Amino acid sequence: MKQTVLTVKENRQIAKSVYRMTLSGDLSDVTRPGQFVNLKLDGFYLRRPISVCDKEGEVLTLIYKAVGDGTRAMADYGKGKEIDCLVGLGNGYDVAPSGDAPLLVGGGVGVPPLFWLARTLVAAGKRVTAILGFNTKDEVFYEDEFRALGANVVVTTVDGSKGRRGFVTDALAGLEYTYVYTCGPEPMLRALYRATDVGGQYSFERRMGCGFGACMGCTCKTVTGNKRICREGPVLTREEILWED
């Protein structure tokens, strides 16, 4: 983890309520796809954790949904804006166990952290399939970008307005895959866990206080004991997940 000031290069809307921000600065502590950064926004007390979508050299890409007061304010940040950031947070995905044909499954703003992962896996010669799930066509983003990487891409929308109708799990039939990497709402993670039987890495979201392991605000129970989603997570392996209730 490192505290650093990043400068906004570009910040623009790419889908309904969804924005892409690129920032430049010292990213030496950003080491793995699936990590996150924690941004101090003017006028808000706690930082905002946002998953890393991509990192190339000294340029960081974040994709976020303007849902609350903080992220709506962030959507107005323009080029040149400086943001106090904690970078390199969380464990991130481990590409080692992917096998030859990893399957990447993202739901909504769970899609972004899979992008750098897909790029990394394709560069390692893996046959990557990505299922990108959204509610409706206005919310779809990054379909073309995943294709441009050379991934086999399946888009699903709940209302059928684009791609295949239904949930991400409805797109599993007929696909062959060696391993699962996923990020998205918890009901989606759980459905995917039940619908697949290969190993995988699941990225979880929790409300956080600090984002670096101090406050115990995001603790969850796992097979291997209590884990802080911000520090020992956000990525848990299939074997260690304990679904609550």
Next chain:
Amino acid sequence: MGRLTVSLCGVTLDNPVIPASGTFGFGYEFADYYDINELGTFSFKGTTAEPRFGNATPRIAETPAGMLNAVGLQNPGVERVIAEELPKLKRVFKKPVMANVSGFSIAEYAEVVGKLDQEDQIGWFEVNISCPNVHGGGMSFGTDPRAAAEVTRAVRKMTKKPILLKLSPNVSDVTEIARAVESEGADGVSLINTLLGMKIDIARRKPLLGNITGGLSGPAVFPVAVRMVYQTARAVKIPVVGMGGVARAEDVIEMMLAGATAVEVGAANLVDPYACRNIIRDLPGVMDKYKIENLQDIIGGANK
């Protein structure tokens, strides 16, 4: 003796800045970010007799100029604290540490203090009788002068080390509790713990926190804390450790003028892991600005 040096219950602190319990873990993880020996000391994560998972999530909510938390005393229990956490701390922290202890019965407080008493690195006990996030637990001890006195009496028998009682602001007269623990042999008091609060998610029409209520901290509570430290320092002869919303060097000086011998910093650590180090580094410059030669001299300065 440096300009920042103070003495807390007979133990010297190189500076009065102390990360508050629950915002600094057992210290060693912050040692990845900077040399934590720069701190006066720190108060480690509230420790109970048995391991505790804590409350259901969400445990954190943002508020204007602050936050609510309802972590619920998650900790590995005193046995593992001694076996696993303190040895890790010892490798990176060479000063006496403040042991924060909690309990659900008077016997539990005594048990935890008794077990930790043998640990050489512990310089003080901070006995939390004010956690608002545990049902049927700590809070009731901290809101009743007789119960607060009973806890003090029980832990006093278990150790010769200095004992500070951590007091709740959720009472009508904090000085009554402070006097009660002083009369049973407390060496100091620390305050304020968090103020009981609540947030409702208006989209879901439900309380946001898993625990429903939580404790408010951050700059929003700072003036409340200054007031209670001021009142308490006038009411007792034992040292007062001030906390509640402290975020910068000026706040440390304000707390000390109100009567604090040392100052804990809580929520600020969660926003900025370097908060305490930065406050310590800023103190000499701010002291120069206000013509303060030594911090020890200003304790209770606004009380005179």
